[in-house]
Amino acid sequence: MAVSLDEVQRKSGIIGDSEPIREVLQTIVQIAPIDISVLVVGESGTGKEMVAKAIHSASNRKFEPLVTVNCGAIPAGIIESELFGHVKGSFTGAEETRKGYFEAADKGTIFLDEIGETPLETQVKMLRVIEQGEFIRVGDNKSRHVDVRTIAATNRDLGEDTRRGNFRQDLYYRLKTVTLKLPPLRDHVEDIHLLVERFGLEFATRNDLAFRGIVPEALQLLRAYSWPGNVRELKNMVESIMALNPSQRFTPDMLADHVPTDTFRGNQALPVIVDKLPEQSERELVLRQLLFIRQDIHDLRQLAIGRPVGDQPVDPYLPTPPPGAVKPGTGILIGDVSKLETRPLIDPDAIGEVTMEELEREAIAQTLAKFNHNRRRTAEALGIAERTLYRKIEAYGLEKK
Ligand SMILES: Nc1ncnc2c1ncn2[C@@H]1O[C@H](COP(=O)(O)OP(=O)(O)OP(=O)(O)O)[C@@H](O)[C@H]1O
């Protein structure tokens, strides 16, 4: 009998009410009962192992074993004997005949974690067992048969590995037929409060503490952060804060060691754009970023003419202080200061020639250069998603040479 989405969520412990997480749960519900191999992809800490377990538990094989193999943790020299078993005397130290993981998973599910790390020569044998259920123990000459469902996971780009010749194309095509893509946490920040609550309550229960929640400002900080380590990073953070501040409500100052608390302060001046197409919102954010660059130019100009910066409204069109305000020897400006005063961001001669795309490319190129090609910081500074930035870097050919 098919299971429901709520049941999968409850049993698996996968937390989240956002659209991306509901889609993941819905896919699990759909594919779990079908005996087909599944590839789970997603960045580190997004819950790939959790999802693999959820698929097995919601499948018809749930009363049979789920065998987890970390393909990246087994040395290349012994991986085949671990996966397929070996016969006594087949190599030095093989004192007993032993079953491999595939045989141990017979009738059940095998979870091949970090599949991208599997040595090429082993991949061909893996394909055979996944496709036909056939394998040969190391040192044996007899082909054996198992009935195993495969779930594989990776945080690598297997398509790219295949193009580079590091991963077999046939195995890749076989695995990717059903691909379950897990969202990075930054794409479902609306789930953060649920996750914090769950991890907080769990930690409190284990350690006989109270969990008192989180103040809204602190939650906003967590939502503004990019979470490169995803849910795992969030979980570790919650536990560390609770250990250091037992039974206290989470406040922004407790987060300072974990997330950049100035991200929020920098961004809160940004108006929130709602009800707009993503492309449109991104364009507006890029344009706003251009405005910030203009403000920077203004600040620099003020510095150059010896005026304090910061305690006055930042307006590039402020009245011009007389050029004589530049003290001899301290100015960094060369030429006529008055020319700079009303200099617009776009050269007037270029108006009518310059397109939005060119402006966007320029903003991205300059911001990348400023942050030394650190994509996370660049995306943050431009106020766009890292994924969008990647796409645009590729589209505009801005990859670091
Ligand atoms: N949606 C979620 N709800 C609850 N806990 C989650 C969720 N996603 C991840 N976790 C928790 O985060 C931690 C990391 O999850 P998991 O080990 O499944 O990630 P992973 O994708 O396999 O990471 P890696 O690629 O580093 O192996 C675990 O403690 C898991 O319980």
Ligand SMILES: [Mg+2]
């Ligand atoms: Mg994992």
